[in-house]
Amino acid sequence: MTNVMTRTTQRDNAAEAGIGRGLLLLMSVSTGLVAAGNYFAQPLLDVIRQDLELSTSTAAMVVTAAQAGYALGLIMLLPLGDLLERRGLAVALFGATAAFLLMSATAPNGTVLLAGTALAAITSVAAQVLVTFAVALADPEHRGRVVGTVMSGLLLGGLLARTVSGMLSEFGGWRTVYFVNAVLLIVVAVLLWRVLPRLHTPAGMSYPALLRSTVVLFRTEPVLRWRAVIAALSLASFNVFWTSVTFLLVADHYRWSEAVIGLFGLVGVAGTIATPVAGRLADRGYVQWVAGIGTALLAVSWVAIAAGATSLVWLLAGAIALTVAQQSVLNSNQNVIYALAPEIRNRLNSAFMTAFFVGGAAGSALTAVAWVRGGWAGVSALGGALALATFLVWVAERVSARRGPVLPA
Numbered sequence: 001m002t003n004v005m006t007r008t009t010q011r012d013n014a015a016e017a018g019i020g021r022g023l024l025l026l027m028s029v030s031t032g033l034v035a036a037g038n039y040f041a042q043p044l045l046d047v048i049r050q051d052l053e054l055s056t057s058t059a060a061m062v063v064t065a066a067q068a069g070y071a072l073g074l075i076m077l078l079p080l081g082d083l084l085e086r087r088g089l090a091v092a093l094f095g096a097t098a099a100f101l102l103m104s105a106t107a108p109n110g111t112v113l114l115a116g117t118a119l120a121a122i123t124s125v126a127a128q129v130l131v132t133f134a135v136a137l138a139d140p141e142h143r144g145r146v147v148g149t150v151m152s153g154l155l156l157g158g159l160l161a162r163t164v165s166g167m168l169s170e171f172g173g174w175r176t177v178y179f180v181n182a183v184l185l186i187v188v189a190v191l192l193w194r195v196l197p198r199l200h201t202p203a204g205m206s207y208p209a210l211l212r213s214t215v216v217l218f219r220t221e222p223v224l225r226w227r228a229v230i231a232a233l234s235l236a237s238f239n240v241f242w243t244s245v246t247f248l249l250v251a252d253h254y255r256w257s258e259a260v261i262g263l264f265g266l267v268g269v270a271g272t273i274a275t276p277v278a279g280r281l282a283d284r285g286y287v288q289w290v291a292g293i294g295t296a297l298l299a300v301s302w303v304a305i306a307a308g309a310t311s312l313v314w315l316l317a318g319a320i321a322l323t324v325a326q327q328s329v330l331n332s333n334q335n336v337i338y339a340l341a342p343e344i345r346n347r348l349n350s351a352f353m354t355a356f357f358v359g360g361a362a363g364s365a366l367t368a369v370a371w372v373r374g375g376w377a378g379v380s381a382l383g384g385a386l387a388l389a390t391f392l393v394w395v396a397e398r399v400s401a402r403r404g405p406v407l408p409a
Contacts, residue, residue, distance in 0.1 A: 019137040019146060023195060027134050028150050030188045031127040032157025034094055037101050037120050037181055038066040039161040042242055043261040044174045046250050051174065054110045056247075060368040063243050065114045067361035069121030074354040078125050078132075079210045081346035085200040086133050087193065093126035094189035098182040105178035127154050128353055132346050135338055136199060144287075144335050148276035151334070155327055159269055162242075166261050201343070214347040221348070223340060226397040227333045228352050230291070230390055232359025234298060237386035238326045239363035241305060241319065244371050244379045253310055267319045287332045288398070294328030295391040297321055302384035309376040329390070330356075 041048060041062040049059035080089055097120050104116030131150050138146040165177040205213065217224055249256040249264065256264075281290050301321035308315025337352050338345055363386065370378040 019134060023137075024134065024146065024149055026191060026195060027130045028153030030094070030153070030192060031130050031150055032153040032155075032160070033181065033184050033188055034097055034124045034157070035127045035154050036157040036161035036164075037097065037104075037178070038070060038117075038124060039158045039242075040165040040177050040181070041066070041117065043162045043166040043246055043264075044169055045246050047169060047174050048113070052107075052110050052113065057368045057372070058110055060243060060364065060371075062114060062117055063239070064361050064364040065118040066121045067239065067357050067364050069118035070124060071354050071357035071361060072118075073122035073125035074128065074350050074357060075214065076211070077122065078128050078350035078353065079214045079347050080207070081129050081132055082201060082344060083205075083207065083210055085198055086129060086136075087196040087198050090126050090129045090133065090196065091189045091193045093123045093129065094185050094192065096123040097126060098185040098189070101178045101182040101185070105175045105182065107175075125353075127157075128349060129346075131334075132338075132349050133196070133199065135345065136201075136342075137197075143338060144331070145276065145280055147334055147338070148280070148331055151327070151331060152276055155323075156269065159266065159323075162261075163263055163266055166263065170257070210347070213344075214350050217344075217347060217351045221340060223336060224348065224351060226393070226400070227337055228355035230295070230393050230397065231330065231333050231352065231356040232362075233386050233390040233393060234295070234326055234329045235356050235360035236363030236366075237298060237302075237383050237390060238322060239360045240367045240370070240379060240383035240386065241322055243364045243367040244376075245315075245319075247371055248309070248315075248376055248379075254312075264319075267316050267323070273324070287335050290328050291332035291394055292398070294325045294332065295387075295394045297325035298329065299384065299387040299391050301325055302380055302387055305383065306377070306380035309380075 045059045045062065048054065048062065049056060077093070100116050100120035100123060104113055104120060107113035107116055131147065131154070134146050134150045135143055161177075165174070168176040168180065218228070245264065246261055248254065249261045281287070301318050304314045304318030304321060306318075308318055333352070334349075337348050340348055363383075366382060367379060370382040374381065
């Protein structure tokens, strides 16, 4: 029995070689908390619209502001991880995000809310600073598992944010969740300062040169270009659903309250199962299989989602499939990108994730148009078209890879 326990412990330690289990857990929780603020508004769009007297299109722009702000932060702030000491950078960004969440919590009108949302999203790229931090601390052979664990925290933060914000709005109004998260981020910032090791890998160039080199990566790294397009299309499709489902659930067929709509986000927790599994498969050399199956499932999920207009069972099935697919595609993309050039990993991640969230912001923006003009059928057509495009681009990338240099298997 002792030998079995010893072997189990050895396997657990090996799975996290290069980074302690407690530190990995803290980083995972921290990424979830700092990313959560970008999703609080999604189940609250209708109540925010009424409280601040906004139009439906303007209310939907709160989600777009979060995605666009995050994309801006990825291109402007994330490369600093290759220039500044990373622990200090991460802690500073956590503190700034807390301050901007307080701005949203006290917003007297839509303009201030949009500004607070965008600014908090810009600094919430602290989550991605921690992702590359964890990758730097992990042994290469366990990179997929470490990425999967930290990204599971980020995913849970986004999904549970919807649930928690819906529940808290029932008791203290929609502003409550912003106040609570700001306090939690301050606590996390203190903990990270105490336990994270100092890590400084200076790029040896000025900040403007650093930004230029990040943009140039799209020209010099063909793998990055392919994966960025796949990622952008997949998140656009994913966001079409999560931006519009609130409007469906408050409409005549469902008539759900904000708290119940928030609970709907729990169905996406299935994606947290897919993320570490995808990471383990990547470590075993199946990263392309994960990407292919994920993009195919993304497209198929929209068939169920379309039927969800009048069927909760189909809506739930489609939401679960969509989330599992999206996280599988993202994890496989990240593992391919992180393996390209470790010395410029923050800039690679910056370029990749910027494209990823630009796609997400575009999807959120297009959702408002699709909903106004076509209702749930229009939304489903848009999301399905984006998902199908994701799969077709993956197929094109595989064909290109067979004709040219071989990508990581």
